[in-house]
Amino acid sequence: MKITELLTKDTIQLNLKAHSKEAVIDELIDVLDKAGKLNDKKAFKQGILKREEESTTGIGEGIAIPHAKTAAVKTPAIVFGKSENGVDYESLDGQPAYLFFMIAATEGANQTHLEALSRLSGMLMHPEVREGLMQAKSADEVLSLIESFDREDEEEQQKTASSSASKGKILAVTACPTGIAHTYMAADALKLKAKEMGIDIKVETNGSGGAKNVLTPEEIAEAPAIIVAADTKVDMDRFDGKPVIEVPVADGIRRPEELIEKAIKKDAPIYHAKNRKNDGSDSGKNSSKGWAGFYKHLMNGVSNMLPFVVGGGILIAISFMFGIHSADPKSPEYNKFAEIINTIGGQNAFMLIVPVLAGFIAMSIADRPGFAPGMVGGLMAYNGHAGFLGGLIAGFLAGYIVVGIKYVFRNLPQVFDGLKPVLIYPLLGVFLTGLIMYFLVEPLSDVNTGLQHWLNGLGTGNLIILGLILGAMMAIDMGGPINKAAYTFGLAMIEAGNFYPHAAIMAGGMVPPLGLALATTFFRNKFTDQERKAGFTCYFMGISFITEGAIPFAASDPLRVIPATAIGSAVAGALTMAFHIGLPAPHGGIFVFPVVQGNVFLYILAILIGSIVTALIVGFLKKPVKSQTK
Template sequence: MTQFNAGKKSVGTEVKNAIMTGVSYMLPFIIAGAVLMGIARIGASFYGVDNIWDSSHAESVHSLVQIFHDFDGFGGLALSLMLPIVAGYIGFAIANKPAIAPGMIGGLLAGKLGTGFLGALAAGLIAGYIVRYLANNIKLPKALASAGPIFIIPVGGTLIVCALMSYVIGDPMAALNRGLETWLLSMSDGNKVVLAAVVGGMVGFDLGGPINKAAVTTAMALLASGIYDPNTAAQVAIIIPPIGIGMATLIWKSRFPESLQEAGKASTLMGLIGVSEGAIPFALANPKIIAVNVVGSAVGAAMAVGLGAVNKAPISGFYGWLAVESWFVYVLAIATGSAIIAVGSLLVFNGEETKKEVKKENAPKFTVSR
């Protein structure tokens, strides 16, 4: 059976290269989804529609609103492939084609379990190393050798990955999510600026992952009870990381790896329409940016709430900004948080990756050198 070897690369280098491979394959899906959703939401805003994703618009009296609703669905479909694609191709980078199916299925399960991109990251790495182990240790007779890469390894790898995701990784992350929601609810009667900073930092931490979802879900629950500050903080924080990082790539493009330079445009667009996932490729490429995201999101959220902005709707996209009470303060808070992240991004991505990419000869198309 085919064997896969790590060569002389350290585990850290191999993991980083694998993550960047997954990001490279994932980017076209993010860009396609962002553009389609941007078209839909911007177009719908001209008809006074700020929730074009709602199923009721499929029966709108305006045919263009129906089309925009469909476009938003197409974009959402593209984004829904983000987790399985990144997980599948992280596995592929480690153990080649037999790891794609276990990785993608594990990434799909990560989405279902609510573990976000951190769960997908884990699924891809588990798939890669499990498949490599199986390929290197299962010995088959010659007559059955061809069945290994297309049957035994994908099936066995998928079963192991799904079992680990369901019974080992999923439950602790779900428990963490419930605990965070309870903690936030207990803070709702305290200092509103501190609460806003905590909500903002959580939202900016994992960009759609369990910590982010705990903050947003709790904010939505409090919104239904007429408590608006957590929602204001969450909606501000959702869009600050992708806008801030996108601004940084526009200001000083050469400081970012070539594989991420074009991703900044999609990140900016996704931020403007209220989709935080545009910043995920940058967090995967350099986890140091997560701390910058937390600070920028916390500052922006605390500033909006502290200066009196109130967002009574679960809308973060630009098409809802003018409906916010004290909207100028709200926009200023977004700009401030985004500026913090833009500056921080330029410090974290200092151009070294780009120089090494240029120097590296015969580099695989979807692998980035450390």
């Protein structure tokens, strides 16, 4: 099937009026609907937006390819739209998009339709196609250009070329969740760059129609390395013992030259198939090395921890709406429902934040055998008041302890293989991790006590310096011993009738989530889709004095985020002291502002200034996200 059978004059819009991403989507859907291609316009939009939630379809180079495969499509179709001024489409390269191809595939799209859609995706990797589309003045010119580049036999030509390929050819696999656009765009980007570099390459595509141009065992055996640019599961066991470069499919589109050069140099970890033995002792996850490996393990913990932070934090914030002491049965404000949701959020969901962080970091390092030791170590960190930093220590400690245990017992007779995952790894892993955590992390409580004595020694001789210190302490470890020391000092001062320190403490605790929420709003290209969504919830956590809302950001990028939040919180704390603000309430965020002593508007101003300082520092320090596609 020709692409021009799916892209017709009535599905071409050369003068898009939209100025935003969602408006572009609406306008393109309207074109499809008017052309009679949809069964359900609303359901189709939901499919498009669901795909956008996974990752942006703005691939860069001025192109966006929103797409969906759904029963809401009556007839498979493509709509092309062009914006002369460009639209901020959250593209991978941070640049505006000018050319839009919306792909509407039916739930049961046949093979000929899928092949045509895949050819369109690959075609857009050619610079001359993009330039021609930008210059096109009529629908006929667009169709003529597409027709001239449409090669139905292109894949067959590649197969023929591959059969006579020389020994040592670079191999690649591309795959994306929907298997319509990014799979083929990554494949074509790699092929075009390899041709330009004079390198022989074969690319297997795992699209909606199944795997095409499948790599043979002989080719795999001869290849110096394999590039796997994929965001969905592909058959990896066949690459056992080969250097494998594993990256998101977006990197295949954006960084083909770098990937090919790495493959030529064999600059890649050796892949070990998970299923080579049943004990789980070998894992492809362990192939990552250096900073990339550290970051990968860290993000595995953070991404799994995030739902507990968001769910628990919002529930705590809602409970405050009934009154700051509404969850306390002894308070006149007591509300049973407030107690229930505060218990769910604060005493249960929040209790799991640190153990889950540690457990999934350890699991990323050592596969399933690392999970239990990581969880136990994380729980010990939580009970020992070591905060999320203790959780990080526990996660990496447990993971590498289990890796060591696997190595020690690697030569056990095969008859004991069944005992490794159910007895040896969990028993020794939990014991050794727990033993080290007991002696290493729990003494942090002594640090906590020492910090409280030091703060008490400062007194109120210099309130501004004290406010600066207390504010910074609230942000440095966000729930760890330093944070708890400052908070406990504030409670002691309230009991002593001095309400100034706690005003600085609450301001300092509100700034980290609020500052990061502002950063994700105004520096969107510096954060992933997941981080931007988490940033939105930080507005609610920040105003509710839930500092832990910033933990995912601090855990994933501590060298930039922690200094930024500490500086912003220090500024807010110092300003509250300068403005002579007092706070007799121990918790509650904006819900206790009515009891603030002093000018409440100056208190809000102090928190706002600190949050802006944090947002600006984060925005300045962080680099733009290069890959968001999933």
